[in-house]
Amino acid sequence: MNAVSYGVMETHLRRLRGDGRKLLVPYITGGMTEDWVECLQAVADAGADAIEVGIPFSDPMIDGPVIQEASVRALDRGTTPVGVIDAVAVADIGVPVVAMTYYNVVFRMGHRRMARSLRAAGITGALVPDLPLEELDPWAAEAGHAGVATVLLVAPSTPEERVARICARSHGFVYAVARMGVTGERETLGTEATTVVRRIRATTDTPVCVGIGVSTPAQARAVCKVADGVVVGSALVRRLLEGGGPDAAGEFVSSLRAALDDPDPDDPAPEDPANPAGHAGPGDGEALAGS
């Protein structure tokens, strides 16, 4: 297939994957701090391959306490969907941006207007977690038309036949939900992520990124033994909530980048003792499972 059929976001991620690079997709809630745009730039400069930018919503039901707090702060600062989109347009940070928001924000603005606004701002992906397959059509039509890739989620609870149907409609990448629950940092990641990634791999060659619960460089590295990349949200957002600015954001993302670029470390992380040789490929689903 030629590059055009994949769209801007997916073409970019496929090329990086083809170069042997693991994909790093950090998340920041738009408008959460005064210097959030500078944080985006710092994260891009520190080695992010794409950035998820949250458009805050009053009722973020799939988010845990950290991103809830970031949403509250952003809304208290007067953040609007248009404001976030415009800020991204002006910043021009040099890596693809995926807008993450809840469906009411899209619905209220209107599918067409939202899709076109995103694309006009250079935002080439969208992730709307409360818009499942059955409700996708009106948005997907407008997003596709505008050239915005809609990233869909596959969960540990998703039955296999459904995985194939979701993957067929997920563009940019497929978001593999690492565990049942809301966003937030976890000390350990279980075996569910491995299973989800394996199911996705069986049906598509679209890049697969694992998110929800991935919080440390060691976890990111472990996850990437089976997945193409990781989404890291709460761990980064927490640092910003605690007062860390662009420097702290860049430093943390650099540490994630380093872990992903060095798949065979001297000190394997506690989560991935089973496969010290680091030869895990798509077929080796047990790398995350531990011994």
Add this chain to the structure above:
Amino acid sequence: MSSPHVSMGVPGPDGRFGDFGGRFVPESLVPACMALDAAFSEAWADTEFRARLDSVLRDYGGRPTPVTECRRLSERLGVRLLLKREDLVHAGSHKLNNVVGQALLTQRMGKRRMVAETGAGQHGVATATAAALLGLECTVYMGEVDTARQELNVFRMELLGAEVRPVRSGSRTLKDAVNEALRDWVATVEHTHYCLGSVMGPHPFPYMVRELQRVVGDEARAQCREILGDDPDVVVACVGGGSNAAGTFAGFVDTDARLVGVEAAGGAAATDGIPGVLHGMRSLLLQDEAGQILEAESISAGLDYPGIGPEHAHLGAIGRVRYDKATDEEVLAAFRLLAETEGILAALEPAHALAWVVREAGHCIEEGATVLVTLSGRGDKDVAQVRELLADELDHHGRLGPRGGRGR
């Protein structure tokens, strides 16, 4: 003029009621909603399940509840007023009808725990009650604002063995309790059922809860025919999410009765709402121009919800149900009027329905018309709050005095 006859049957594909409803949940919860849909449909068609539900509601819940004719208040208003007495159901409100059904379904699905949201505390108390009865674990999420104004209900739930978790996010009221219950459910869905308290949320909840509340309308219809020899001219119920109204209307939707849903003026999504998506459903929501959900505010915690059930949005859109609102002042006055004329302390939620009747008798409701109001719960939980609201009328001993404070 006769009203359009519509049915409240099985919703369309993906749980649609016209333009409303649906299933807008994260992928993690889609399989659980589908499994619940299948389990409920199967159970609802199973005569053994229905018989067990009926027997619990009869022998434990006190069904059928009576329809009471209000002679003194009728005389005062110039209409013939009947009350469907859901305040007499065990645990004090219509909420038990729904939770017993869902608790039996929880067992049937092999799950051991229920989570629930609550506003005024009635649904939380009902869920805790059903959980205790059937030996299920129970966690109730309640906004911190509501735990403060409904302290006794928190204690009631704890006495019944439930864990009450105060919700400190967002507006700290009912909508945030729903968010937290959903967040809990995403992580625990393997062994936990979300016992949603109203005709809202993702499919199949709006349909399932309406079916479980249908008993209110079905009973009332038969009782009205007994008492009046006919259907009532007007049927009125309060609407927060809208479960008692949905159950009531289900019994009358195919008759000539005018159906009226009454919301709190500070949270009137049916009247003031804009189409949107929240808590898994497309419905009418109070929201700003960016799609941020607004806080509803009234004296009744049970109606402080910025949306309504999707089937209500649909019934309003097709003109079968009229939705109107009542102010806090009207509600308080109606609460007192019913107490003084009929010896019934209504919950503040159904006092909204009464307040509409009091206001519209002789106006929207013509003189001599027959009016059925669903009295969805008893007012014991609200007595302390009403006392505070009447502080200006209390004497220096903190007493209201004879004749409801009008005797001095």
